[in-house]
Amino acid sequence: MKNVIVTGGSGKAGRAVCRDLVAHGYSVLNIDMQPSTDPICPFYKVDLKDFGQVIDAMQWTGGKDHPFRKFRTPDAVVHFAAVPAPDLVPEDVTFRNNVISTYHVFDAAIRSGVKRIVWASSETTLGLPFNPANPPAYAPIDEEHPMRPESAYSLSKDLGEEMARQMQRWNPDTTFIGLRLSNVMESGDYKRFPGWQEDGHLREWNLWGYIDARDCAQAVRKALHVDFVGADHFIIANADTVMECESAALMKQIYPGVPLRKALDGRETLLSIDKARRVLGFTPEYSWRNAQ
Template sequence: MKNIVVTGGSGKAGRAVCRHLVDEGYEVLNIDMQPSSDPVCPFYRVDLNDRGQVMDALQWTGGKDHPFRKFATPDAVVHLAAVPAPDLLPEDVTFRNNMMSTYNVFDAALRTGIKRIVWASSETTLGLPFSPQNPPAYAPVDEDHPMRPESAYSLSKDLGEEMARQMQRWNPGTTFIGLRLSNVMEPADYERFASWQDTPRFREWNLWGYIDARDCAQSVRKALHVDFVGADHFIIANADTVMERPSADLMREVFPDVPMRGAVEGRQTLLSIEKARRVLGYEPQYNWGAP
C-alpha cells in the first residue's frame, strides 16, 4: 500500500494528507484543479466531474522516465475533493459537483482494479448545524446517531455513504472507508479560538468539535492499512473541543434537554471517536492548547 492517489490534495485537509503520506514514505499523486501551496508530490490537473479525465488519471502509464509512471497501478485512492462546506456555492452546484465527482472516483477506481478507497464524508450528515431548535438526539454523538442531512452538502455526503455501501456490495473484496471529518483546522487557525470562549453558542453548531489537519492525515493513513473488507464510516475529531469550559457544562447551558450517554470528563469531545480508536487505531496527537 505505497502508491496513493489523493484527490483534492491541494485543499486544507489534502495538503496535510499529502505531506504526511510523503513523510511516511509513500509515493503520492495529487489530482486536483489547482496546484498545492505545499507541493510535496507530483500534481496532475483533473476535473473530477469528467469521468474520462478521472479514468485517465487512475490509468496513467506515462513514459519510461515520467514521474507519474509509478502510478500505473495505484494501491489506493484517498478521495478528499469536494465543495468543502455548505453555503459556498448554490445548493444545486454543490450537490451536483460532490455527487458526480464521488461517483466518478469510486467507479474509476473499481474499474482500474483499485480495491481500497478512503474518502471524506462529513460530520454534517449527523444533523448539523445543531441548535436548541435542532438538537442532537443524544451526546456524545456517535456513528449510531440518526442521519439527518440539513443541506445539499450534507445530503451529498449522506448519499455518498450509501453509494459506497452499494458499490462495495457489487464488488466483494473491496474496502470503502468514509471518514466523517469534523471542522478541519490548521495551527494558524488556533489564533481564533480565544475569541469564542465567551460565546459558546457561536460553535454550538457542531458541538464545539474540530479536527487538526495533521490528525486528519493520521486517520487517513490508519484507514489505508486497517484489516477490513467492506464499507464503513467513522467520526474523526480531536479528543477535545474548541472551548476551555468543560463539555458537560456546555451541554447543560446550551442543550439542557439532550440525554448524555455516559460520563463526559473535562473538555472531552462530544463527537465520539471511540469507534475510530477501536477499529482504526486512531488517536489524536495534536490539540489547539498545545499545537
C-alpha cells in the same frame, strides 16, 4: 500499499494528507483543479466531473523518470475533492459537483482495479448545524446517531456513504472507508479560538468539535492499512473541544434537554471517536491547547 492517488490534495485537509503520506514513504499523486500551495508531490489537473479524465488519472504514469511510472494502477485512492462546505456556492452546484465527482472517483477506481478507497464524508450528515431548536438526539454523538442531512452539502455526503455501501456490495473484495470529518483546522487557525470562549453559542453548531489537519492525515493513513474488507464510516475529531469550558457544563448550558450517554471527562469531545480508536487505531496527537 505505497502508491496512492489523493483527490483534492490541494485543499486544507488534502495538503496535510499528501504531506503525511510522503513523509511516511508513499508515492503520492495529487489530482485537483488547482496546484497545491505545498507542492510536496506531483500534481495532475483533473476535472472530476469528467469521467474520462478520472479514468485517465487512475492510469497516469507521468513519464519514464517519474515516481509513478511503474504504477499504472494505484494501490489506493483517497478521495477528498469536493465543494468543502455548505453555502459556498448555490446548493444545486454543491450537490451536482459532490455527488457526480464521488461517483466518478469510486467507479473509475474500481474499474482500474483499486481495492481500497478512503474518502471524506462529513460530520454534517448527523444533523448539523445543531442549535437549541435543532438539537442532537444524544451526546456524545456516535456513528449510530440518526443521519439528518440539513443541506445539499450534507445530503451529498449522505448519498456518498450510500454509494460506497452499494458499490462495495457489487465488488465484495473492495474496502470503502468514509471519514466523517469534523471542522478541519490548521495550526494557524488556532489564533481564532480565544475569541469563542465567552459565548458557547458560537460553536454550538457542531458541538464544539474540530479536527487538526495533521490528525486527519493520521486517520487516513490508518484507514489505508486497517485489516478490514467492506464499507464503513468513522467520526474523526480531536479528543477535546474548541472550548475552555468543560463539556458537561456546555451541554447543560446550551442543550439541557439532550441526554448524555456517558459521564463526560473535562473538555472531552462530544463527537465520539471511540469507534475510530477501536477499529482504526486512531489517536489524536495535536490539540489547539498546545498548538505548534
